[in-house]
Amino acid sequence: MEGQLATLFTGIVVVFLIAVLLLIVLYRVKIPSVVAFLIAGFLAGPSGLGLITNEESISFFAELGVIFLLFTIGLEFSVSRIFKSRRYVLIGGVVQVLSTIVIFTALMQITGMDLAHAFFWGMLVSLSSTAIVMKVLADRMEVDSPHGRATLGILIFQDLIVIPMVMITPVLAGTTDTDVSLARLLIGSFVIIAVVYVAAKYVVPALLLHAARLKNREMFLFIVMGTCLIVAYLTSEFGLSMALGAFLAGIIISESEYSTHAMSSILPFRDLFTSFFFISIGMIFNLQFFIENPLIIAELVLLVIGVKYATGTLASLLAGLAPRACVMTGISLAQVGEFSFVLATTGTSLGFFAQDSFQLFLDVSIVTMGVAPLLIGLSGKIAAPLSSPLCRIMPDRSHVEETEEQGPEDHIIIVGYGLNGKNVARSADIAGVPYRIIEMNPDTVRDEKAKGKPIMFGDAAQGEVLKKAGIAKARVLVIVVNDPFGTQQIVQTARMLNPAIHIIVRTRYMGEVATLMDLGADEVIPEEFETAVEIFTRILYTYLIPTSEIDRLVSEIRAGGYQMLRSINTPSYSFDDLRVLVPDVEMRTIRIAEDSQYAGKMLKETMIRSTYQVSIVAIRRGQQMTVSPGGDEMLCGGDLVMVLGSPEDIIRAFSA
Structure with a gap:
């Protein structure tokens, strides 16, 4: 044995x-x-x-x-x-x-x-x-x-x-x-x-x-x-x-x-x-x-x-x-x-x-x-x-579920209606930008069409499907599908049908960026790399690095592989430079409690700057942000305030 x-x-x-x-x-x-x-x-x-x-x-x-x-x-x-x-x-x-x-x-x-x-x-x-x-x-x-x-x-x-x-x-x-x-x-x-x-x-x-x-x-x-x-x-x-x-x-x-x-x-x-x-x-x-x-x-x-x-x-x-x-x-x-x-x-x-x-x-x-x-x-x-x-x-099989015959102009074409596609469509709805969706899952097409979404069934790698979606008059093409070779064909076909269209592609790996750019994509966003950038950004925010500095660092990281949907190229200075000029300075975000001594008072009534040497540089209330608020600005319970000062002064000002 x-x-x-x-x-x-x-x-x-x-x-x-x-x-x-x-x-x-x-x-x-x-x-x-x-x-x-x-x-x-x-x-x-x-x-x-x-x-x-x-x-x-x-x-x-x-x-x-x-x-x-x-x-x-x-x-x-x-x-x-x-x-x-x-x-x-x-x-x-x-x-x-x-x-x-x-x-x-x-x-x-x-x-x-x-x-x-x-x-x-x-x-x-x-x-x-x-x-x-x-x-x-x-x-x-x-x-x-x-x-x-x-x-x-x-x-x-x-x-x-x-x-x-x-x-x-x-x-x-x-x-x-x-x-x-x-x-x-x-x-x-x-x-x-x-x-x-x-x-x-x-x-x-x-x-x-x-x-x-x-x-x-x-x-x-x-x-x-x-x-x-x-x-x-x-x-x-x-x-x-x-x-x-x-x-x-x-x-x-x-x-x-x-x-x-x-x-x-x-x-x-x-x-x-x-x-x-x-x-x-x-x-x-x-x-x-x-x-x-x-x-x-x-x-x-x-x-x-x-x-x-x-x-x-x-x-x-x-x-x-x-x-x-x-x-x-x-x-x-x-x-x-x-x-x-x-x-x-x-x-x-x-x-x-x-x-x-x-x-x-x-x-x-x-x-x-x-x-x-x-x-x-x-x-x-x-x-x-x-x-x-x-x-x-079957010439009509690709667009059986088409939307209205005459489509919009200057619109977005979204290829793929998964999580990313839905987020793009939701953003377009908020911004009031017209769009059309191309999806290969017939069940998704049926369900979303019943909700009134401008969605059509088809394979976007086929030129006829892109034409039906109005590729000739579209401004932007967003491709978010889990098919590397299919994505390459869509980019190639779209660029041939509309040389002026702006093509944005979501891909999974950094290694696919160069190929897609060579085929005609204007912007390629690799998931694995972008996830790392997002984590890096959140870490910097945790350390209270200014937004301008974070934007500059992120832009430098992205510059080697792709350009992001938006980039802010404003001149920026390092937070470390500010610390050299003003020793012991910190920027912190603090929420005003409902029972805070500052709630319900105008900024000038709080006497924060003169008493504690702490400056309130921004106030966020709901979706509204007020930068460099004046003395007549009211503080309310639930407000988020961005303050500048030494750690000891900030603690004294808001510990009461």
């Missing part, structure tokens, strides 16, 4: 070393970490260097990885959030899965396969990899993009449809205990649904509340982990997937107010075990079989990618996405998923696979999973040419 543990431990250490080296190398060429784990598994496995031959041990950790991954996805997507994505889950998911099954079943029958086996292959291919797709989209910060939301909605449906797929597999195989299996699965499904409801409504929230009150981190962690593993165990006992049970467990906790803390507690475990899943997938890749059958594997890989790209694009198109986002969704779904391995294992025990056909399925699946991160990474670049035919076929 000790020898087996030592061998397993040695193998894991070797795999980790290989993975670390590959991560370092591939990171430099911007290849996703998933690929590094797949290659590490292959190199360490039987078909590679043969460092690990006990695949069952690694598979155990891999299954834990899938369980924790699906658990965290359940945490992130509560029932209410799934309901909001119902368009993608119900329409997109149903269309994608059914169309893939129908097409692949027909293709397999053409090769001479009988209907039951062909249908089983269709089910296997219809599922995509939640583990790979969500990790890549999360790394690229595209989960909240239009194609990210659609992809996730379809993946959720795929994860849920595994239950009936497992249920009908014995029916397809024609086994004698079909009725018993179906009855057990049906009973199990009802039991699990009941357990999930009761646990989500009563049990888990009460336990988590108790742990939170006691401030016992260990108890909280064990309740979270226990919920995940218990529900996973229950689903497996009724013949369903443990990963599916973990997903349901995540939904249970997501309905409580402790889901965020639970996510932070489970995150390290998920990342560790998920890497084992990818490594185990790489280990089962049979290089010898691949070398002996390269043509048929290549043909099937291209067929799977092509069919799933087409069905994913069609599904998202019917769900209401713009052509470009549909193409990116189709590319994201163009691989075989981890639940396909679960279903394949069930099929193997029922005689659906000969040894060669099972290995063929494994190699094809692993290749599609291996190239998936690369394809998703390229999806933004190749989406434009691939979506052009869709735009020609």
Whole structure:
């Protein structure tokens, strides 16, 4: 036993070393970490260097990885959030899965396969990899993009449809205990649904509340982990997937107010075990079989990618996405998923696979999973040419939800109606500046249009959509979308249609600024850098550095990368210079209390300057600011006053 543990431990250490080296190398060429784990598994496995031959041990950790991954996805997507994505889950998911099954079943029958086996292959291919797709989209910060939301909605449906797929597999195989299996699965499904409801409504929230009150981190962690593993165990006992049970467990906790803390507690475990899943997938890749059958594997890989790209694009198109986002969704779904391995294992025990056909399925699946991160990474670049035919076929699809035919002039065009887009629109409303919004989420368009917002559905990377929004007569274009390549195309198209328009872009990273400026953006505001500037500014305000000095410092910081929306270039002097000229001077902001001796008095009646040598240099009352107030200015309770004087004098003046 000790020898087996030592061998397993040695193998894991070797795999980790290989993975670390590959991560370092591939990171430099911007290849996703998933690929590094797949290659590490292959190199360490039987078909590679043969460092690990006990695949069952690694598979155990891999299954834990899938369980924790699906658990965290359940945490992130509560029932209410799934309901909001119902368009993608119900329409997109149903269309994608059914169309893939129908097409692949027909293709397999053409090769001479009988209907039951062909249908089983269709089910296997219809599922995509939640583990790979969500990790890549999360790394690229595209989960909240239009194609990210659609992809996730379809993946959720795929994860849920595994239950009936497992249920009908014995029916397809024609086994004698079909009725018993179906009855057990049906009973199990009802039991699990009941357990999930009761646990989500009563049990888990009460336990988590108790742990939170006691401030016992260990108890909280064990309740979270226990919920995940218990529900996973229950689903497996009724013949369903443990990963599916973990997903349901995540939904249970997501309905409580402790889901965020639970996510932070489970995150390290998920990342560790998920890497084992990818490594185990790489280990089962049979290089010898691949070398002996390269043509048929290549043909099937291209067929799977092509069919799933087409069905994913069609599904998202019917769900209401713009052509470009549909193409990116189709590319994201163009691989075989981890639940396909679960279903394949069930099929193997029922005689659906000969040894060669099972290995063929494994190699094809692993290749599609291996190239998936690369394809998703390229999806933004190749989406434009691939979506052009869709735009020609459906010329009006981009602006179905258009506003009035004749738009305003000298207006703002806002691309993206998330938090930043809403803030821009709100500011424009206050200032009385006309604007139009372009948004790719059909639900958002419908809801905001009902409120009277000048919003239209469409992909702003398409020139026709920008024209419909009045790009020729607009003064400013504000782009606030979570799609780096889409943003670049929007900038390029807008600059071509209106060379004089002022383009302001919000991006996530400083590294994207130069590219966007080269494409024609006038101002690029990187989130990560601007957040640091804002923190820096708040710190300076805390130290009572004058506004003019703060503006000068911030302008110098921004000058190297971008120009801000507004900059104040008034001459300024350092507060330190003032301290040299007037020793011990300080500027402080103080609120006048309702019962203060100064409340209700004119400034000259307070005698603050003559008594305490303290000067009131500004008074703020509500939204009104009075600078250098005169002696007749009244002080009221609740006023904020900015005073200048020595610390001791200020304390004496306002401590009474």
